[in-house]
Amino acid sequence: MTNAEIAKLLRNVAAAMTILNDREYHFQLVAYEKAADIISASAEQVTDLVREGKLADVKGIGEIMRGHLTELVTKGKVKHFETFLKKIPAAVFPLLDVPSIGPKRAYKLVTELHLSKPETVIADLKKKLTSEKLTIERFGETSQQALIRALEEFGKGAGKTTRMLLPFADKIAMQLTDYLKKIPEVHQAEALGSLRRRVFTVGDIDIAVASNEPEKVIAHFVQYPYKSRVIEQGPNTASLLTSGGQQVDLMVQPIEGFGSLLQHFTGSKHHNVHLRDLALRKKLSLSEYGIKRLDKKSEVREKYKTEEEFYNAMGLEWVPPEMREDRGEIELAEKHSLPHLVELKDIKGDLHTHSSYPIEPSHDLGLTSMEDMLKKAEQLGYEYLGFSEHNPSVSQHTERQIFSILQKRDEHIEHIKSNIKSVRVIKLLEIDILANGSLSVDDKSLSLLDAGIVSIHSSFGMSKEKMTQRILAGLSHPKVKILAHPTGRLFGSRESYDVDWDTLFDFCKTHNKALEINAWPERTDLPDTLIQEAIKHGVKMVIDTDSHEVSHMDLMQYGVYNARRGWAEKKDILNTLGYNEFAKWLKGGE
C-alpha cells in the first residue's frame, strides 16, 4: 500500500466519523486527519516504517494508530476502520475528492438520491443534477448549479487534485501580484502559502495585500482578465479560477496588521495549529488579525506590522517560511536556536551540468556548449563548474572507444580552460550504476576524471535490499564521490525506488560520499524530509541543477529552497566551499 492510499483510507475513516456526528469521535477524527496529513507528506513509506519498527519516532502518530497501521500493513485491513466504513455507503467516499463536497453533503446526496455505485457516483450525480429537477433540503437552485460546475471542473482535473511545480506557480503569482499593484490602493502584494514556504509543488496560489481600502482591491482582483470565474467574494477575501484552471485566493488587510496576515496565510496549517496551541498555554489567542489576551476580557487585538514582531510577541525567534511545517522548528524558535539556513549566495559552483559536447551518451545530451556554460557560471559568480555529461553509451561502444571519447573531451576541456580563467573546470561524468551494481565505465576511463557522479537510470523496480546494495556498490569506487538524484522520483511520472536510507546514510558518512540535492523542478531530489534525515546522520550534500541548457543554471535557487526546507546549513552543503577546499574533498579518500 502506498502512503497516498493509506492517507486516503484514514481520511475516509475520519469522514465516516464526521457523518456519524457523534461527539465522542470529534477529536478522534481530527487525529485521523492529522495522521493522514503526516503520512501524505512523508518521504518514507509507512509500510517500511512498520516493518522496521520505526513508526514510534513519528510525531502525531501514537500508540493506538501505530497498532492500526501495523494491522493494515500485515493483514491488509483494519477491523476498527471497517466498523466505521461499513456504516457509510461506499459511494460517499469518491465524492469527497470534489472541492466543496465534504462528508456531510456527500452523505446527504448519496442517501437522498440513492447513489449506490462508487465507481460511477460522480457521473451519476452530475446526470441527476442536470436531467431532473431535484428537491433536497438545503440544496437550493444555486447550490445545485454550483455542484454541477464543481463536478465538471473536477472531471477536467482542475482544482486541488492537480498541483503545479514551484517555478510555474512563481510565474502565475508574479502575474497576479503585478496586476494587483497596478492600482494605488495596493501597498504591498505577496504570494504566501505553500509557495512562500517553497514547497516543490503548489496547489493553489495565496496572495495577501496590504491596503486600507479592501473593497477597491477586491473589486480590482475579480476583474483579473485571465480568470475563468470568481469562486467567492467577500469584503476582505476573494477567490478566483484562472483561465489555466489554477485557484487563486486573495486576502486583504490594513497595513498595520499585515504581519499577522503574512504569518497566518504562509502556514503551514500544522505550524499554525501548533503555534496557536502554544499561545493558548500563554493565555493568548492568535489569528490573522493579531494576538488577543484571553486573561483580560477585552476584545482588543494587538496588531503586528511585520512577522518578526508577531513571532517576537510570542517569545519566539522569527522562523524562515521554508521551516514552517511543524517538524520541530517551533521548539527551536522558543529556545532561539534555529539553524542558520544555507542561502543562494553561499553557492560557489554547480557540479551536475550537461554540455553539448558530443559524448555519444545513451541518455540525453545538453544543448549548450561548454564555453557558454562557463560564461554563465562566471555571471553567476561561481568559482567552479563541473561538467558531468552522461557516460558514452555502453551498448554502442567498446571500452577502448569510451576511453578515447573521454580523452578527447579531456583535451577539449584543457583547451577551453586556457581561454576562461575566472571559473575553474571540474572534470566529472554522470555514470550509470548498472543493475548488477557495476559502473558503466571502467577504471582506465575513470582515471581521466577528477571524480565520478553516479546515478540510477534503469531497473527501477528492484527490491529495497537489492537497490540498496546496487547503490552502495556503485558508490564504493574510490573515484566516485556523489550520488545524483538519490530517490529517482519524477513528479507526475515516476515514484521513488526503494532504498534503505539509514544504510545509505551511514555508508555515505563512513566513506565520505555526498548525496545530491537535484534542483531540477520535476526531481527536487533528495526530498526535504530526507535532507533533514541525512543531516541528522552527518551526511554532506551538494546542490546541483542537472542543467541541460544554459538557462537551466538559474534553477539553482530551487535546489537551495529545497535544502532550506530540509534545514540545511552552509556547513552541510559542500559546494558552498571555495575551490581549493572543494577540490580537496573531491580528491580526498574516506
Next chain:
DNA sequence: GCCGTTTTCGGCCCGACTGTTTTCAGTCG
C-alpha cells in the same frame, strides 16, 4: 486518538464565505 514548562487526565486553532434561514451548518484553509 494525541500529548505534556498548567496536565498520564483533560484539554484539543481560528476565522471567512456561501447558501439557506432568520441564527446556522458545511466547507475550506
